Amino acid sequence: MERITLAHGDGGQLAHQLIADIFVSMFHNDRHAKFDAATFTLDLHELAMTTDSFVVKPLFFPGGNIGKLAVAGTINDLAVVGAIPKVMTCSFIIEEGFPIGDLKTIVQSMAEEAKKANVAIVAGDTKVVERGSADGLYINTTGIGVISHPLEPKMCEGDSVIVSGSVGDHGVAILVARGELGLVSTVESDCATLYPLIAKALQASQRIRLMRDPTRGGLATALVEICEDFGVTIELEEERIPVKQEVEGACELLGFDPLYLANEGKVVMIVPKEDEQAVLDALRSQPEGKDAAVIGTVRATNKGQLLLRTPLGTTRRLYRLTGLMLPRIC
């Protein structure tokens, strides 16, 4: 009998297949997997909607907690499809015995994070399961936004790929916080609400082609998906990709690749070359975007490949995350 494995949940190849084989095919909705939020028209209104369940372990980590992560994650998914996040629901599955004080701390972070993007939390739900039936707390957040900047994902030769800051911070922060590796590190999760940052970028350029927040599967998987979905090739310059020294160090020790580690406060954008500087300036004007960098270029070939040029001048192809990297990262 076929069974679910942890790798079905890591945002990589198996997860991709599960979504295509079951959800997209049975729900007859092929827009399901392509964007971070669905967009649809409701009585002449163009809206965006996204849902995420959060099962991060541990619930509290340097730089945030499951509640902050849930609210920021949902706001970011709306922001990257060009929507102004408006309202959100949140639903809790709580294990019997969970400390109410911890719940309050988490809910307080959610309220604070929602406020940063002026998002109203309009409905909720609480379920409690017996001791041992869940792992402390799971949170679902689902959000709606109004499309303000309909993106036209039509990429051209020479378009620039910009990332808003260093990659892999969230992945390493979670790994270290689990304490299983005996590792000590000062890396904090980058967990942050990106709506105000993205709004600045959209003001600076009316021609941003596409945005993604590279969460599970990391920067590489997010870009592989763009290459495949839109039939373009992207060439990344390895040495231009910002990676913090502590993240680099932890990855070397543990054998991880920062390009595949989750981020929870970064956005990657494809912009026309002419607008590159304006977008960079807009991103760098905000604290969340101060390390923004151009990391690659769109090539005209329609091979749908993600290529990485190393400092040695060699080029290798990057694939979607395969197999299990890190469960319970968000």
Place this chain on the structure above:
Amino acid sequence: MERITLAHGDGGQLAHQLIADIFVSMFHNDRHAKFDAATFTLDLHELAMTTDSFVVKPLFFPGGNIGKLAVAGTINDLAVVGAIPKVMTCSFIIEEGFPIGDLKTIVQSMAEEAKKANVAIVAGDTKVVERGSADGLYINTTGIGVISHPLEPKMCEGDSVIVSGSVGDHGVAILVARGELGLVSTVESDCATLYPLIAKALQASQRIRLMRDPTRGGLATALVEICEDFGVTIELEEERIPVKQEVEGACELLGFDPLYLANEGKVVMIVPKEDEQAVLDALRSQPEGKDAAVIGTVRATNKGQLLLRTPLGTTRRLYRLTGLMLPRIC
């Protein structure tokens, strides 16, 4: 240290307090708890939005499964606030090792159920947790509808209370399906999408004051909440409340009260006396509403009490469900 108990999740008194103390107060949203779905205006559009996580045990039961329950539950929450359900998201938390065949069966039921109300499932999410960290499968569904019949919950002396059919079926079906009680029964869950039924009722009367789907906490808790929230007294006639014989029998054996057992395919409505017959006729014209009955009357006193007149002519006050009745019912 204060800790979460199973009773915090049963829809009764403790759940009510948890929601008021933590979620409503921290999210600064006092509409949170009063209706089955939140309503809000998005650029001049009146929308409804609702979220629910489903943790029902077992996942398959006579009359349905967790997927059918999740989709129907969300559609019903939208329908009872006078909305036409439009789009929905669904998010899965799956335990490692879960049979993929079972997942397909469940997703198929979700697609079928959504189709009954013409609801599009527009976005989804899948998380996988390690073996032992969840109980097979949890599903969150979040839906949006467009308000077609804004309800004016202004109740008057003499208004009729109508229920669309027998109460307690879902609760008993789940209890029996768990097999822990050594009970055998033919009762099936009433799990059903109520949107088409409710649309008929709304066509029959423009003056329906209020609707609820009496899920967790049962008919009694749903009506106690109405009495408290709107400061009216409702007098129920015990012998008019439809209860199936098998449900009655199981309740007597087990010491449960059918008025507090969950329903997943029933709606309770408050309507002006003059519209009573038209609404009854509309409900009874559909299979899901064939046993619809008038079960009580709104009284003018503003004491906010739910009263039950027994066949012996005595009257007793009913309260919100307190303490633990049945965990994992939805």
